[in-house]
Amino acid sequence: MNNRSIITRIALITAIVLTMASCRTGRHSSHLTYMEQLGDSRQGTLSKSDYKVTIQPEDELQIIVTSAIPAATSEYNLPNSNASFSTGVGNLITDSQQQSYFVDREGNIEFPKLGTIHAAGMTTSQLRDMLIERIGQHVKDPNVRVLITNFHVNVMGEVRNPHRIHVPSQRFSIFDALAAAGDMTEYGRRDNVTIIREEADSARYVRLDLRDPAITASPYYYLKQNDVIIVEPNEIRQANSRYNQHSAFKLSVISTVVGAISVIASLVIALAVH
Known part of the structure; x- marks a missing residue:
């Protein structure tokens, strides 16, 4: 065998080894990709879930009623609470805060002037519209703002900053939660993320594949109060732990x-x- 044949064989073997290594690297890196199944397409359309956050028993609501004449709507608001806190140098500061409405186990709230209102099962928009209609019978052009103040989700497992997240809006997706937790680590399984959701008399769980674009149509894509997101470790992390x-x-x-x-x-x- 001459030198040229030997060099050719060595080059061929080297190319095969490099190709195999790049394939393994490509397969490994794909595990770090969200929406991987979109492939190389530059644009497209994703499905949309029928999303709405509804008020649940034991929720806390902030409801503020205003109008052009403040005195006309003052009786439809809860009194402010005065919370005192120390500045650390012996001085107390009083912070006036709007009190919250607590939704009882039957799903009711006690509203000034209007009495008992069944709020559970309604969206904040539906409750707002209903209050505007009823208050509007006595006050001209009332404005009502309704917020769920105890909207929290918990992100656990293979994320960089697992913690309880206070949700500032009522449209919060699983990707929003992961971003708030610092994203997954390289050891997190993007194909097997568990969502645990409280229901009336039980808790339901579902496993989501975040590589699949169809996730946007899932009723679990947008999160609800007290959802728990668990990111499972991959085989490498488990092997390292063992x-x-x-x-x-x-x-x-x-x-x-x-x-x-x-x-x-x-x-x-x-x-x-x-």
């Missing part, structure tokens, strides 16, 4: 054995001296 635990166990055993041998050696030396 290896670390095994290594820690072996180190502990070795340390124990070395300690025992040291004690025995000290006793033998002490007996030999005497």
Whole structure:
């Protein structure tokens, strides 16, 4: 075999090895991609979920009624609460805050002048419109603002900053939650994210594949109050964890054995001296 044939074979083997390595790298990096199944398309249309956040028992609501004449709507508002806090130098500051309406287990709130109102199952827009209609029978052109103030979700698992997130708006997607948690780590499984959602008498869970563009049509794409998002670790993270635990166990055993041998050696030396 001449030198040219040897060089040709070496070049061919090198090319094959590099191709295999790049394929493995490509497959690995694809696991870090959201909406991976969009492929190389430059534009398109995604499905949309029928999304609405409804008021639930044990929610807290902020409802503010205003009009051109403030005195006309003052009786439709809860009184302000005065919360005091320290500046750290011995001074107290009083902060006036609007009190919240608590939705009881039957789904009702007690509203000034109007009495008991069943709010559970309504959206904030529906409750606002209903209040405008009823208050409008006594006040000209009232304006009503309704907010859910205890809208929180919990993000756990393989994200950079797992924590409870206060949701400032009522349109908050799973991608919003992941972004607020610092995004997934490279060890997070994008094909198997669990959402746990409270319902009337139980809790339901679903597993989502964030690589699939059809996720935008899921009723779990937009989050609701007290949803829990769990990002599962991939096989590499689990293998590393098992290896670390095994290594820690072996180190502990070795340390124990070395300690025992040291004690025995000290006793033998002490007996030999005497």
